[in-house]
Amino acid sequence: MKIKEIPAFAGSEMKRFIGFIKKEFYHIFRDRRSLFILFGMPIAQILLFGFAITNEINNVDIAILDHSKDNTTEEIINKIAASKYFSIKQLITREADIASVFQKGQVKAVLNFEKDFSKNLIKDHKATIQVITDATDPNTANTITNYINAILQQYQKELNKDITIAYQIIPQTRMVYNPELKSVYMFVPGVMTIILMLVSAMMTSISITREKELGTMEILLVSPLRPFQVIIGKVVPYIFLSIINAIVIVMLSIFIFNMPVQGSLILLGLESVLFIITSLALGILISTISATQQTAMMISLMGLMLPVILLSGFIFPISSMPMPLQIISNIIPAKWFIIILKAIMLKGVGMQFIWKETLILLGMTVFFIALSVKKYKIRLE
Amino acid sequence: MGISISNISKSYKNVKTLHDISFDVKPNELFGLIGPDGAGKTTLFRILTTLLFPDEGTATVAGFDVVGDYKEIRKNVGYMPGRFSLYQDLTVEENLNFFATIFGTTIDENYDLIKDIYVQIEPFKDRRAGKLSGGMKQKLALSCALIHKPKVLFLDEPTTGVDPVSRKEFWEMLKRLQQKGITILVSTPYMDEAALCDRVALIQDGNIMEIDTPEAIVKHYPKPIYNVRAHNMYQLITSLKDYEFNHSVYPFGEFVHYTDSRTDFKPMELQHYLESKNLKNIEIHETDATIEDTFMELAK
Amino acid sequence: MKNNKVIQVEGLTKMFGDFTAVDAITFDVKKGEIFGFLGANGAGKTTAIKMLIGISNPTSGKATVAGFDVLTNPNDIKRNIGYMSQRFALYDDLTVKENITFFGGIYGLSRKRIKEKSEALIEELGLENVASQLVGSLPLGWKQKLSFSVSLIHDPKIVFLDEPTGGVDPITRRQFWEMIYKAANQGTTVFVTTHYMDEAEYCDRVSIMVDGRIEALDTPKKLKEQFQAESMNDVFLKLARG
Numbered sequence: 001m002k003i004k005e006i007p008a009f010a011g012s013e014m015k016r017f018i019g020f021i022k023k024e025f026y027h028i029f030r031d032r033r034s035l036f037i038l039f040g041m042p043i044a045q046i047l048l049f050g051f052a053i054t055n056e057i058n059n060v061d062i063a064i065l066d067h068s069k070d071n072t073t074e075e076i077i078n079k080i081a082a083s084k085y086f087s088i089k090q091l092i093t094r095e096a097d098i099a100s101v102f103q104k105g106q107v108k109a110v111l112n113f114e115k116d117f118s119k120n121l122i123k124d125h126k127a128t129i130q131v132i133t134d135a136t137d138p139n140t141a142n143t144i145t146n147y148i149n150a151i152l153q154q155y156q157k158e159l160n161k162d163i164t165i166a167y168q169i170i171p172q173t174r175m176v177y178n179p180e181l182k183s184v185y186m187f188v189p190g191v192m193t194i195i196l197m198l199v200s201a202m203m204t205s206i207s208i209t210r211e212k213e214l215g216t217m218e219i220l221l222v223s224p225l226r227p228f229q230v231i232i233g234k235v236v237p238y239i240f241l242s243i244i245n246a247i248v249i250v251m252l253s254i255f256i257f258n259m260p261v262q263g264s265l266i267l268l269g270l271e272s273v274l275f276i277i278t279s280l281a282l283g284i285l286i287s288t289i290s291a292t293q294q295t296a297m298m299i300s301l302m303g304l305m306l307p308v309i310l311l312s313g314f315i316f317p318i319s320s321m322p323m324p325l326q327i328i329s330n331i332i333p334a335k336w337f338i339i340i341l342k343a344i345m346l347k348g349v350g351m352q353f354i355w356k357e358t359l360i361l362l363g364m365t366v367f368f369i370a371l372s373v374k375k376y377k378i379r380l381e
Numbered sequence: 382m383g384i385s386i387s388n389i390s391k392s393y394k395n396v397k398t399l400h401d402i403s404f405d406v407k408p409n410e411l412f413g414l415i416g417p418d419g420a421g422k423t424t425l426f427r428i429l430t431t432l433l434f435p436d437e438g439t440a441t442v443a444g445f446d447v448v449g450d451y452k453e454i455r456k457n458v459g460y461m462p463g464r465f466s467l468y469q470d471l472t473v474e475e476n477l478n479f480f481a482t483i484f485g486t487t488i489d490e491n492y493d494l495i496k497d498i499y500v501q502i503e504p505f506k507d508r509r510a511g512k513l514s515g516g517m518k519q520k521l522a523l524s525c526a527l528i529h530k531p532k533v534l535f536l537d538e539p540t541t542g543v544d545p546v547s548r549k550e551f552w553e554m555l556k557r558l559q560q561k562g563i564t565i566l567v568s569t570p571y572m573d574e575a576a577l578c579d580r581v582a583l584i585q586d587g588n589i590m591e592i593d594t595p596e597a598i599v600k601h602y603p604k605p606i607y608n609v610r611a612h613n614m615y616q617l618i619t620s621l622k623d624y625e626f627n628h629s630v631y632p633f634g635e636f637v638h639y640t641d642s643r644t645d646f647k648p649m650e651l652q653h654y655l656e657s658k659n660l661k662n663i664e665i666h667e668t669d670a671t672i673e674d675t676f677m678e679l680a681k
Numbered sequence: 682m683k684n685n686k687v688i689q690v691e692g693l694t695k696m697f698g699d700f701t702a703v704d705a706i707t708f709d710v711k712k713g714e715i716f717g718f719l720g721a722n723g724a725g726k727t728t729a730i731k732m733l734i735g736i737s738n739p740t741s742g743k744a745t746v747a748g749f750d751v752l753t754n755p756n757d758i759k760r761n762i763g764y765m766s767q768r769f770a771l772y773d774d775l776t777v778k779e780n781i782t783f784f785g786g787i788y789g790l791s792r793k794r795i796k797e798k799s800e801a802l803i804e805e806l807g808l809e810n811v812a813s814q815l816v817g818s819l820p821l822g823w824k825q826k827l828s829f830s831v832s833l834i835h836d837p838k839i840v841f842l843d844e845p846t847g848g849v850d851p852i853t854r855r856q857f858w859e860m861i862y863k864a865a866n867q868g869t870t871v872f873v874t875t876h877y878m879d880e881a882e883y884c885d886r887v888s889i890m891v892d893g894r895i896e897a898l899d900t901p902k903k904l905k906e907q908f909q910a911e912s913m914n915d916v917f918l919k920l921a922r923g
Contacts, residue, residue: 012485019482023471030470215466219525222430222460223483224452417850418821515722541848544721544876545914546921570848573879573914585850615866618859631855632862634882634913635901673851680852 016225020233027207028237038203042195042245046252049187060144061089062109063101068117072127079155080111085147102134109133109144188253189341190314193334195249196272197279197308200242202300204283208234209296212287227376235280242276243269262348271344271354274361275337279304281368282333288375308334336361382443382532383408383564384429389438391424398424399587401438406566406580411559413578414568415672421587422568423463426537429566430460443532443564456484459531463538465522469511473502473521476510477528484529494561495524498554516547523554534558536567540574552577572673583676590679595672602670602678604628607648608636611660620658624651631677638674639665687712687838687870688733692742695728702728704893705742710872712838715865717884717901718874719913721921725893726874733872734841735759747838760788763832763840770828773817777808780816781831788835802830822853829860839870846880858883878914887913889920896920 029035062080066073081088089107092098098110112130114120121127131148133141211217220230250268253259261268282304290296309315311325312334318326329335336357343349343357351358384406391399398421406412414422427433429442431451439446445453467476477499481488492499502520505513510521519539526534536555540548552574555565567578575581576595583590583598591598611617614632621630621639628640639651648665655663688710695703703725710716720726731737733746735755744751747761771780778799785795803812806826816824825845832840842861846854861883865871873884881887881901888898897904897920901913910916 016483016485019479023468023475023479026471026475027468214468215462215464216468218427218430218432218462219460219466219480220483221432222455222458223480224456224485225483417853418848420850544921545878545917546721549918571877571879572851573912613866615859615862618862631852632858632883634879677851677855680850 013229017229017233020225020229021236024207024233024237028241034203038199038241039245039248041198042191042249043252045191045195046188046249047256049191058085059087060085060109060140061107062086062111062144063090063092063098063107064088065092065095065098065110065112067115068113070116070118072118072121073113076113076129076152076155077111079151080148083147083151098132102132107134108140109148111148188249188257188259189338189345190312192246192249192272192341193275193312193314193337194305194308195245196242196276196337197282197304197334198300199245200238200276200279201283201286201304202297203241204234204238204280205286205290205296205300206293207238208284208287209290209293213292228373231284231373231376235284238280238283239273239276242279243273246272246276259345261345263344264350267351268341268344271337271340271358271361274358274365275333278333278337278361278365278368281365281372284372285368285375288372307332311335312338314338333361333364336364383410384412384440384442384533384566386425386429386440387438389425389428389435389440391421391428391433391436393424397587399428399435402587402589403438404582404589404592406564408564409559409562411555411565411567411577411579413575413581414566414584415570415572415575415581415676416568416584417570419586420584422584423537424587425584426460426462426535426566426568430458430535431455456529457532459526459529459534461522461526461534461536461539463541465518467510467518467522467525470509472507472509473513474506476521477524480525481528486529488528491528491530494530494558495527497557498527499524501550514547515543516550519543519547519551520554523551527558531563533564533566536565538568538570540569540571548574572671572676575672581672583672583679585676585680591675598672598675599670602675604640605646606668606670606674607639607641607651607665608633608668609639609651609655610636610662610664611655612662613660616658617655617660620655620660624654629678629681631674633673636668638668685712686710687748688716688744688746688872690733690742690744693729693732693739693744694741695725695732695737696740701893703732703739706890706893706895708888708895708898710839710870712870713865713868715861715871715873715883715885717881717887718872718890719876719878719881719887719917720890721876724890726876726890729890730841730843730874734762734764760835761838763835763837764843765828765832765840765845766843771816771824771831774815776815777803777812777819777827780827781834784831785834790835798834802827802834806830822849822856825849825853826857826860829857833864833869837869839872840864842871842873844875844877844880845873847877878912878917881913889917891920 028038064077066077077088080086090101092101092110098112101107101110110132112132114128114130117127117129129152131145133144211220246269250261254261283300286296286299286303290299311318311321311329311332313329314334318329318335321329340354340357340361343354347353386405387403389399389402390397402425414425416422424433428435429440429447431447431454434448439448441447442454443457445457447454468479471479477488481491498520502513502517502524505517510518513521523536523539526536540551543551555567559565569575575598578595580592580594581598582592593601609617609621614637617637618630618632621627621637626642626646628642629638631638641651652663652665686709688708690709691707692705693703693707694701694705706729718726718730728737732739732751733744735746735751735758738752746758749757749761751758772783775783781799781802782795785798790798803809806823808823808827811819816827819827829842829845846857849857861871873880875881884901886898886900887904888895890896897907897916899907904913904916905911908916908919910919
């Protein structure tokens with residue numbers, strides 16, 4: 001029997017490569033500060049977005065102006081009072097008081113029931129409530145409106161249960177996939193994108209430029225190590241760390257914020273690996289154009305983080321951007337990844353619905369890798 | 382198996398850093414490239430170690446062309462760049478191990494080559510390289526450059542920023558490496574180190590001014606040189622510079638090195654002149670030229 | 682003429698925990714003297730200098746610099762000394778003139794005085810053609826000479842030079858030393874720290890520090906006689922090897 005032998009040279013190539021990766025891990029684990037950023041940042045960001053920067057409201061003071069004072073308005077008022085979101089601070093009687101309660105800053109919103117509310121509802125199947133909010137804080141105002149809508153709808157549904165012709169209080173619904181308006185659900189995909197982007201791109205570009213600064217890159221270049229071995233060796237540890245980061249983020253959102261992941265975890269994992277590789281390719285590209293760690297960091301922060309925050313749809317909806325920015329947003333890999341993440345995590349869809357986005361991301365990755373391999377020099381100039 | 386350089390020129394950002402450089406380093410020679418910062422030493426080293434392309438000219442290292450056979454060269458040379466390029470956050474042993482691995486060898490395999498040097502830092506093998514003194518960093522960097530048994534060793538300013546004791550030890554190590562058959566090209570801004578090389582090239586502003594043994598270079602100095610001293614250095618220098626027959630006036634430690642433009646110069650005449658300038662405790666006597674005197678004469 | 686000594690150091694000591702970085706050093710430096718302060722890396726030179734320029738307090742001992750006590754009047758000391766280091770000297774991204782103006786401003790020179798000084802200085806160094814160029818674009822030797830002149834802009838009593846001439850070509854180096862001789866001749870005390878022993882040969886007197894103590898202090902000539910050495914480098918080697 002003949003045992004197939006691995007050629008000797010392949011063995012030594014592998015040893016070289018493993019030696020390189022081992023060294024990279026030494027760097028990572030000995031630099032306490034970076035290590036802290038690496039793992040502290042995801043946790044801090046998720047918690048920050050989850051708890052502090054939130055769109056949820058609690059016990060918002062509101063005032064009621066009830067021109068009707070019938071059974072229906074009373075039921076609605078009771079429903080609102082019973083929710084934990086609002087507390088009714090004042091009952092006012094005149095339209096003129098609306099301005100003054102706002103001016104005194106006593107309430108954030110006033111509900112104005114029209115005259116003969118119940119009668120109108122029965123007669124015309126339609127009645128109107130005016131929701132006036134203090135829009136000095138537009139975010140909160142918007143949220144309050146949404147919450148009140150939700151309560152009214154709920155009430156409407158109950159009404160319509162035993163009546164054949166629907167009574168309509170407020171038309172149209174706006175909340176589909178996040179009926180509780182949990183803001184953390186919206187932030188998790190965005191934060192995950194930022195973290196993976198930063199960790200992968202910034203850390204790789206910094207670690208490559210550090211070798212340039214130290215002068216060790218010169219020795220590596222003069223050694224028999226091939227350029228792609230240097231690049232892959234630099235990248236492998238960060239793929240590993242980024243995957244851990246992605247897992248930590250998903251775990252945090254599931255266990256601390258009770259966010260359900262509707263779709264396949266495996267698909268989520270694979271898509272994340274794809275995006276990590278995109279980011280690493282970007283990191284290598286950055287390192288080829290910067291000579292110092294400082295430049296690499298600035299380019300990573302300004303060139304990657306800002307577009308991700310501003311143009312990826314993470315915070316500002318792309319559909320409400322001016323046309324030129326909407327077009328630009330298409331070249332930002334993060335945009336596609338956020339779409340994919342939302343689709344998998346919130347909608348629970350499979351590959352058949354996100355193959356297009358995946359393909360775009362894959363194309364970008366191949367492009368960046370090709371470009372950085374082309375730009376990576378085996379010489380100093 | 383030495384180094385052969387012919388007509389190498391190189392420009393960087395429209396400034397010519399090397400002008401038509403040619404010289405050979407014989408196999409097993411300890412060759413010094415002597416010149417100040419900015420003379421083009423590092424550029425030449427980078428061309429020879431295949432890190433830069435020459436604009437013009439060709440060069441071979443250990444028989445391989447620096448452009449065409451760069452892969453072969455990268456296997457056969459050891460290179461120690463200007464700043465001791467070590468991983469500061471790795472220990473002494475980890476650094477050495479790493480460089481052994483990427484060159485496809487182990488510390489044990491070539492231990493006898495680095496033994497002399499490495500035993501001096503071995504007691505600190507678990508210390509991070511960033512915490513070593515300049516002299517120890519230098520020894521570690523040299524060990525790393527030698528770990529794959531290179532045929533040719535390039536040392537770019539290995540003694541800069543290192544104290545005199547370490548400098549002396551370092552040159553002793555180079556002599557021993559030479560005996561083991563390694564060709565060594567070393568650059569330095571310190572003129573006094575030239576005497577320790579077999580042959581040297583004096584380089585300034587990208588031009589080679591002279592190539593020879595250190596003894597021959599000194600012997601070729603064209604004029605007698607005089608050590609002059611007096612009670613006030615500044616007055617002495619200004620007076621000598623005002624002297625109509627002066628050829629060169631350079632402070633040189635506690636003396637001024639003076640050469641005269643005349644062939645029939647008599648020190649007594651200078652003595653009288655200096656006395657007329659109110660200088661006291663005047664001493665004038667002939668001395669030997671140094672590499673530095675030659676360098677300045679050539680660069681003038 | 683009591684205060685001919687511009688630096689007086691007596692039993693100056695600095696401890697870091699159990700470690701004695703500077704061990705009871707005692708020496709004087711006279712007005713107009715070029716004093717070399719030598720030692721290997723880690724011998725305690727930097728710690729000693731930090732105490733002399735008033736940015737580090739001694740553990741024990743006494744020192745006066747330019748007539749001021751390092752412990753009680755560090756700010757007066759800073760006004761009366763100049764400092765030039767090889768690592769940091771001038772701002773590469775400012776022009777020659779801007780650098781001069783900036784450093785003149787730091788030492789509180791009037792605008793008129795800065796203008797006079799800067800014209801004189803540029804003329805003396807022959808920098809008229811490059812006065813409006815960025816310092817970063819100048820050759821190393823020019824930068825060092827300019828940097829030295831700038832450290833003298835406020836007419837300090839003492840100027841501290843930290844490894845001033847490393848790496849420059851031999852001719853520029855001599856021009857630099859001529860500037861130092863000139864400054865000393867005008868009464869400025871020059872305090873040179875270095876671990877390049879050939880630089881020590883140019884000093885009037887040198888001290889050599891080993892492990893926190895001053896092991897030798899004299900003129901280069903006498904030190905060479907005492908140690909039967911050919912150069913200061915040999916003196917140092919003999920001292921360091923015990």
